[in-house]
Amino acid sequence: MFKIVEREEMTGGTVIRNEIEAPLIARKARPGQFVILKANETGERIPLTMADTNPEKGTITIIYMVVGKSTALFRELKVGDAYQDIIGPLGAPTHLEKVGKVVCVGGGTGIAVLHPITRALKEIGNDVTCIVGARSKDILIMEDEMKNASNDLRICTDDGSYGHHGFVTDVLKEVLEKGDVKLVVAIGPVPMMKFVSKMTKEYNVKTMVSLNPIMVDGTGMCGCCRVSVGGETKFACVDGPEFDGHEVDYDELMLRLLAYREDEKRSLEESGLQL
Numbered sequence: 001m002f003k004i005v006e007r008e009e010m011t012g013g014t015v016i017r018n019e020i021e022a023p024l025i026a027r028k029a030r031p032g033q034f035v036i037l038k039a040n041e042t043g044e045r046i047p048l049t050m051a052d053t054n055p056e057k058g059t060i061t062i063i064y065m066v067v068g069k070s071t072a073l074f075r076e077l078k079v080g081d082a083y084q085d086i087i088g089p090l091g092a093p094t095h096l097e098k099v100g101k102v103v104c105v106g107g108g109t110g111i112a113v114l115h116p117i118t119r120a121l122k123e124i125g126n127d128v129t130c131i132v133g134a135r136s137k138d139i140l141i142m143e144d145e146m147k148n149a150s151n152d153l154r155i156c157t158d159d160g161s162y163g164h165h166g167f168v169t170d171v172l173k174e175v176l177e178k179g180d181v182k183l184v185v186a187i188g189p190v191p192m193m194k195f196v197s198k199m200t201k202e203y204n205v206k207t208m209v210s211l212n213p214i215m216v217d218g219t220g221m222c223g224c225c226r227v228s229v230g231g232e233t234k235f236a237c238v239d240g241p242e243f244d245g246h247e248v249d250y251d252e253l254m255l256r257l258l259a260y261r262e263d264e265k266r267s268l269e270e271s272g273l274q275l
Helices: 023-028 069-075 110-123 143-149 168-177 190-202 250-257 261-271
Strands: 002-010 015-021 034-038 046-049 052-054 059-065 085-090 101-107 127-134 152-157 181-187 206-210 226-229 232-235 242-244
Touching: 015 069, 023 052, 023 059, 023 085, 034 059, 046 059, 046 069, 052 110, 059 069, 069 261, 101 110, 101 168, 101 190, 110 127, 110 143, 110 181, 127 143, 127 168, 143 152, 152 168, 168 181, 168 190, 181 190, 190 206, 190 250, 226 242, 226 250
Parallel strands: 101 127, 101 181, 127 152, 181 206
Antiparallel strands: 002 015, 015 059, 034 046, 034 085, 052 059, 206 242, 226 232
């Protein structure tokens, strides 16, 4: 059992932060890796990339959006309650290298995934500009953490309620125009990563993205998390979750993410849980 020691409801309760006792995972985890969690015996296995780890305290932090039955069930867990199972760390860690000017782009709960990567890139000496986006100010997460993790934080909102009025790609274009960007890391909704990658390809800037396909076992056995990268089939759980953003077939990925949408909706309705 993996006990929740801290819990925070963010953005009006649609996004939840859990700090969880998992000392063995906390000791081994590296930026970019993920865990798979299960609330109870009949619960679904949910993969989530860690937003933070504290090896001294023996905890990991996850941040998730309530989007269906299983995450609605997760939200029912309070401080002192426990997840039945957590396995990890899974996936390949982020390749960290001092390259110079780096831009980290995050959207939605992808900001949580981006946080440890941004911090690690800064810690090894890169000049890190971070661009984060949300639909509006009230659903923006981790502003203070991202400010501390980067050298320069830029904020965008779709409705103009905070920061730049527009998309992260607007600000990214301004930064790319100035030149000298050696690496872009983009994590967030698939359309955002797609258009960031399309833009950086025009500027010939290496781009890494973190993919979130449907996943079951997390060890490469089931094949559910297959994605097409550079015309080859890859498994996000063992070959990723990070890939060359210029090589990903985003349209295929989006179709696969929609494959069970009606089943997910029906499962939530039958559970009696609310989003």
